[in-house]
Amino acid sequence: MNNPVYLIFKATRAIMLLHFLLLSPASCFSTHSLRGLLFEEKTRLGSTPPSCHNKCNQCHPCMAVQVPTIPSHDRVEQGMTGSFPMMFFDPSHPSSNNKYSNYKPLGWKCHCGDHFFNP
Numbered sequence: 850m851n852n853p854v855y856l857i858f859k860a861t862r863a864i865m866l867l868h869f870l871l872l873s874p875a876s877c878f879s880t881h882s883l884r885g886l887l888f889e890e891k892t893r894l895g896s897t898p899p900s901c902h903n904k905c906n907q908c909h910p911c912m913a914v915q916v917p918t919i920p921s922h923d924r925v926e927q928g929m930t931g932s933f934p935m936m937f938f939d940p941s942h943p944s945s946n947n948k949y950s951n952y953k954p955l956g957w958k959c960h961c962g963d964h965f966f967n968p
Contacts, residue, residue, distance in 0.1 A: 899968035901959035908961035915955040916965065 905911035
């Protein structure tokens with residue numbers, strides 16, 4: 850049938866079907882898998898703060914804060930440097946070509962007033 854009303858009806862029905870298919874939630878994502886993905890994302894965000902309860906010598910409020918850790922060059926054993934070049938251990942070494950030289954690892958401390966305490 851080449852009736853214009855029929856063609857408009859058919860086109861409208863096709864558009865509505867396409868609209869429904871595109872806007873309906875995908876059946877491959879269940880609620881359970883979405884919760885799992887959100888939980889996975891939260892576990893990868895970083896470490897959790899320690900409990901600072903009774904860690905600040907009666908100072909209140911005692912709260913967990915992240916502070917930059919001081920890199921220690923003493924961690925490299927003396928016997929190890931003989932078998933590996935020092936550039937692997939020392940980021941300031943000229944030939945290390947360390948693209949992460951501004952990386953500052955963070956650690957947790959308990960903070961109260963002007964003092965920091967180990968958790």
